[in-house]
Amino acid sequence: MARPRIKDVARHAGVSEKTVSNVLNDYVHVSERTRRVVQEAIDHLGYRVNLAGRHLRSGRSGIIALVVPELDVPYFAELARHVVREAEKRSLTVLIHQSGGDRERERAAVAGFGSDFVDGVILSPLALAPEDLRAHTGPPPTVLLGELLTDGADHVAIDNERAAREATEHLIALGRRRILTVGGRDDEGVGTAQARTRGCRAALAAAGLAYDPASLLPVEAFHMADGAAAVRRTLAEGVRPDALLCLNDQLALGALRALREYGARVPEDVAVIGFDDVEGGRFSVPTLSTVAPDKEAVARVAVALLLHRIDEAARPGLPPDGSDRPGSACPQDRVVAHRLVLRESTEGAVGPDGVW
Amino acid sequence: MARPRIKDVARHAGVSEKTVSNVLNDYVHVSERTRRVVQEAIDHLGYRVNLAGRHLRSGRSGIIALVVPELDVPYFAELARHVVREAEKRSLTVLIHQSGGDRERERAAVAGFGSDFVDGVILSPLALAPEDLRAHTGPPPTVLLGELLTDGADHVAIDNERAAREATEHLIALGRRRILTVGGRDDEGVGTAQARTRGCRAALAAAGLAYDPASLLPVEAFHMADGAAAVRRTLAEGVRPDALLCLNDQLALGALRALREYGARVPEDVAVIGFDDVEGGRFSVPTLSTVAPDKEAVARVAVALLLHRIDEAARPGLPPDGSDRPGSACPQDRVVAHRLVLRESTEGAVGPDGVW
DNA sequence: CAGCCAATGTACATCGATGTAAAAACAGGT
DNA sequence: ACCTGTTTTTACATCGATGTACATTGGCTG
Numbered sequence: 001m002a003r004p005r006i007k008d009v010a011r012h013a014g015v016s017e018k019t020v021s022n023v024l025n026d027y028v029h030v031s032e033r034t035r036r037v038v039q040e041a042i043d044h045l046g047y048r049v050n051l052a053g054r055h056l057r058s059g060r061s062g063i064i065a066l067v068v069p070e071l072d073v074p075y076f077a078e079l080a081r082h083v084v085r086e087a088e089k090r091s092l093t094v095l096i097h098q099s100g101g102d103r104e105r106e107r108a109a110v111a112g113f114g115s116d117f118v119d120g121v122i123l124s125p126l127a128l129a130p131e132d133l134r135a136h137t138g139p140p141p142t143v144l145l146g147e148l149l150t151d152g153a154d155h156v157a158i159d160n161e162r163a164a165r166e167a168t169e170h171l172i173a174l175g176r177r178r179i180l181t182v183g184g185r186d187d188e189g190v191g192t193a194q195a196r197t198r199g200c201r202a203a204l205a206a207a208g209l210a211y212d213p214a215s216l217l218p219v220e221a222f223h224m225a226d227g228a229a230a231v232r233r234t235l236a237e238g239v240r241p242d243a244l245l246c247l248n249d250q251l252a253l254g255a256l257r258a259l260r261e262y263g264a265r266v267p268e269d270v271a272v273i274g275f276d277d278v279e280g281g282r283f284s285v286p287t288l289s290t291v292a293p294d295k296e297a298v299a300r301v302a303v304a305l306l307l308h309r310i311d312e313a314a315r316p317g318l319p320p321d322g323s324d325r326p327g328s329a330c331p332q333d334r335v336v337a338h339r340l341v342l343r344e345s346t347e348g349a350v351g352p353d354g355v356w
Numbered sequence: 357m358a359r360p361r362i363k364d365v366a367r368h369a370g371v372s373e374k375t376v377s378n379v380l381n382d383y384v385h386v387s388e389r390t391r392r393v394v395q396e397a398i399d400h401l402g403y404r405v406n407l408a409g410r411h412l413r414s415g416r417s418g419i420i421a422l423v424v425p426e427l428d429v430p431y432f433a434e435l436a437r438h439v440v441r442e443a444e445k446r447s448l449t450v451l452i453h454q455s456g457g458d459r460e461r462e463r464a465a466v467a468g469f470g471s472d473f474v475d476g477v478i479l480s481p482l483a484l485a486p487e488d489l490r491a492h493t494g495p496p497p498t499v500l501l502g503e504l505l506t507d508g509a510d511h512v513a514i515d516n517e518r519a520a521r522e523a524t525e526h527l528i529a530l531g532r533r534r535i536l537t538v539g540g541r542d543d544e545g546v547g548t549a550q551a552r553t554r555g556c557r558a559a560l561a562a563a564g565l566a567y568d569p570a571s572l573l574p575v576e577a578f579h580m581a582d583g584a585a586a587v588r589r590t591l592a593e594g595v596r597p598d599a600l601l602c603l604n605d606q607l608a609l610g611a612l613r614a615l616r617e618y619g620a621r622v623p624e625d626v627a628v629i630g631f632d633d634v635e636g637g638r639f640s641v642p643t644l645s646t647v648a649p650d651k652e653a654v655a656r657v658a659v660a661l662l663l664h665r666i667d668e669a670a671r672p673g674l675p676p677d678g679s680d681r682p683g684s685a686c687p688q689d690r691v692v693a694h695r696l697v698l699r700e701s702t703e704g705a706v707g708p709d710g711v712w
Numbered sequence: 713c714a715g716c717c718a719a720t721g722t723a724c725a726t727c728g729a730t731g732t733a734a735a736a737a738c739a740g741g742t
Numbered sequence: 743a744c745c746t747g748t749t750t751t752t753a754c755a756t757c758g759a760t761g762t763a764c765a766t767t768g769g770c771t772g
Contacts, residue, residue, distance in 0.1 A: 003472060003495075005757095005758060005759090006758065006759060006760095007758085015721075015722090016721065016722050016723075017722090017723095017758090017759080017760085018721075018722065018723085018759090018760070018761090019720085019721060019722080020759095021759060021760055021761095022720095022721085022760090024759090024760095025759095025760080028719095029718090029719055029720055029721090030719095030720075030721090031719085031720065031721095034720080034721085048472070049758085049759075050412075050472055050473075050757090050758050050759070051472070051473035051758095052408060052411040052412040052415075052417065052472075052473060052757080052758070052759090053412055053727090053757075053758030053759040053760085054758080054759055054760080055408040055411070055412075055473075055727095055759095056406075056408040056409055056411075056412045056726095056727050056728065056729095056757090056758075056759075057726075057727055057758080057759050057760050057761080058727085058759085058760075059408075059727080061408065063451075070437065071427065071433045071434075071436050071437050071440075072430060072433040072434045072436075072437050072635065074428060074430065074433070077427045077428040077430070077433040078427075078428045080427050080428075080452075081426065081427050081428050081454060084427075084452070084453070084454055085454075093451060093469075094451075094452070095419075095449060095450075095451050095452075096436075096440075096450070096451075096452045097440075098437060098440055098441075116359060116404075116406060116407070116408075117406075117407040117408060117411075139359075223635070224635055224636070224638070224639040225635075225638075225639070228639055240712075250635075253636070253639055254639050256639075256641065257639040257640070257641060257643075260641045260707075260709070261707065262712065263707065263708060263709065263710055263711035263712050264710075264712045265709060265710045265712065268710075269710075269712045270712075279428065279579070279580055279581075279606075280580070280609070280636050282580070282581075283580040283581070283584055283609055283610050283612075283613040284613070284640070284641075285612065285613060285616045285640075285641050287613075351616075351617065351619065352619060353616070353619065353621060353709055354619055354620075354621045354624075354625075355619035356596075356618065356619050356620040356621065356625040356626075361727095361728060361729090362728065362729060362730095363728085371751075371752090372751065372752050372753075373728090373729080373730085373752090373753095374729090374730070374731090374751075374752065374753085374754095375750085375751060375752080376729095377729060377730055377731095378730090378750095378751085380729090380730095381729095381730080385748095385749055385750055385751090386750075386751090387749085387750065387751095390750080390751085405728085405729075406727090406728055406729070408727080408728070408729090409727075409728030409729040409730085409757095410728080410729055410730080411729095411757095412727085412728075412729080412756095412757050412758065412759095413728080413729050413730050413731080413756075413757055414729085414730075414757085415757075
């Protein structure tokens with residue numbers, strides 16, 4: 001009553017094991033009749049291939065890993081959904097890992113999790129340093145999401161600097177001048193936060209506005225709690241901005257909450273804009289203006305790029321070298337579209353409260 | 357320069373392959389000296405076990421699947437985080453699947469995804485029917501989350517009926533009488549929605565309030581958009597409730613938005629309560645009262661139960677029978693704690709808007 | 713009808729790790 | 743030194759699927 005093996009199917013169909021395997025793998029030279037007989041045996045016994053055996057033999061598991069900092073950050077959850085869907089189309093299974101923004105865990109990810117059972121890795125790094133990547137050029141193939149860390153690996157992202165510039169220009173066009181950047185970072189790092197901060201500064205400079213380092217509100221993490229805390233802290237100090245550029249929607253939603261506690265009307269007193277276009281921002285009070293990355297495209301491009309690398313690595317070609325095949329061996333750098341979605345938090349009012 | 361195999365380590369250490377395997381698996385009868393030599397060879401070569409080989413030999417992959425309807429529903433994302441963390445503690449890896457609430461996909465999950473590479477499945481069903489489960493009692497071991505579908509499988513959930521009763525009692529205690537149930541369902545199904553609806557009715561009955569089938573607002577899915585749409589529709593019809601019991605926080609957050617559009621003050625005009633205690637409800641305006649399940653406990657119990665089944669299945673004992681080992685062969689039914697978290701949407705006001 | 717090519721099917725080795733059975737090494741007791 | 747019993751190590755088969763190399767079959771040509 002155990003699960004049937006290929007040999008059981010072979011016996012049942014009266015053919016050899018290899019013939020069954022050939023049917024399973026759509027090998028061309030199998031007569032229609034044999035194929036039918038084998039298929040019937042398969043159906044009859046309820047046979048299904050054992051991935052362990054196939055994996056051992058082929059060296060491919062059909063599993064790719066997606067590593068994100070935290071799943072319960074809606075942006076990553078939405079991204080994960082798209083990646084899973086995209087991978088499924090190409091009959092790959094996705095293993096989702098959470099790094100918690102821990103450098104050690106991210107390093108483990110690019111190293112293939114201390115074993116070789118994933119065919120490839122899509123990593124959204126938070127703490128990984130460029131040298132970690134350089135240290136590990138070997139398998140498995142890796143695609144990075146988010147900011148460009150180094151030129152050592154494939155990479156997919158929106159143009160964060162330009163997106164931040166556009167968002168800031170929008171705030172400036174609304175007549176806002178006292179703009180704070182929630183989550184902004186001034187340091188030398190190569191992360192998404194720094195790129196967006198640069199874009200913001202560029203817009204300010206272009207508008208002839210002074211840049212004040214104090215306009216950057218640092219946060220621990222990009223959660224609602226951090227956004228709310230940072231804004232509460234600043235407001236408590238007596239600072240009165242007229243616009244907030246929040247580096248993601250979670251921060252922005254937390255900021256909306258904090259502003260409300262201080263009696264500020266959004267957008268009349270303070271305009272707020274975020275990044276990511278998550279579900280929460282489409283139903284908040286007020287609804288949230290945001291920079292919407294094409295998440296579906298990010299997922300599609302990332303999976304395609306990764307699959308390409310995997311196939312490439314499987315071919316007997318010159319693996320570590322990389323002098324031939326133009327535009328293939330050298331790391332790809334794909335920029336995905338984004339657009340500004342303007343909602344109530346910068347553009348309009350919800351309407352009066354209490355006319356029930 | 358290929359990845360080293362166990363045989364390479366053996367050669368390098370001057371011992372047999374099995375001895376290396378023994379060291380790897382902490383077999384007792386290995387002399388201290390041999391162990392040291394082998395360990396040095398392992399470190400020197402940077403050897404790491406190949407999971408494909410181990411999986412093939414042992415029949416265990418060390419991977420469990422978590423199947424949820426959608427990852428971008430925050431409750432499932434938070435649950436996923438806990439499950440992953442819990443599994444990691446027991447050196448299991450979690451494969452996350454999304455069923456999209458599709459019955460076919462859920463059925464595939466309990467059937468082990470058409471292959472046997474997962475050791476077990478934790479499934480949060482949405483569309484699965486009891487008969488689907490009964491049809492597939494074979495491997496892999498399965499633990500269900502959410503409502504009790506049948507007595508055929510292990511199962512972990514909060515007491516949804518009681519939780520809904522408590523939430524409704526809270527609304528009634530506030531003096532509310534025109535209570536609508538957003539997402540409520542009256543039918544004969546065995547899902548979470550039905551259980552919560554029953555609890556609500558029980559509370560109404562206990563308070564001597566009439567039950568009106570029209571108080572159930574059906575929804576397509578449990579997303580913010582559905583909550584907002586359902587409430588808008590009802591308000592447009594002229595219905596004026598004084599409380600909303602929303603069957604999850606997403607519906608509730610959508611409802612808050614819709615209420616605001618109609619000028620209703622929450623909680624003064626309408627009290628709102630949800631289920632799940634997601635992050636969004638802790639920062640919404642107003643903050644959301646909710647039924648908070650102990651998600652960490654759900655994850656912990658589910659993983660423990662599953663692991664137990666997996667071990668059980670591996671032992672040579674009487675698999676399909678199940679007459680011995682009391683309280684083990686028979687399906688477990690674990691109820692996890694929940695508590696009412698009362699916030700502004702039922703208890704207090706945010707404070708006046710516009711005193712900036 | 714012999715002869716040959718292509719289409720089709722088979723036996724066997726292989727992927728890497730580990731269980732089995734048995735051999736080798738070692739300790740202690742007489 | 744010899745036997746006994748235990749520890750330590752080894753050779754080999756095994757898990758399931760598939761690539762390789764070869765055997766067989768059938769169809770077609772000359």
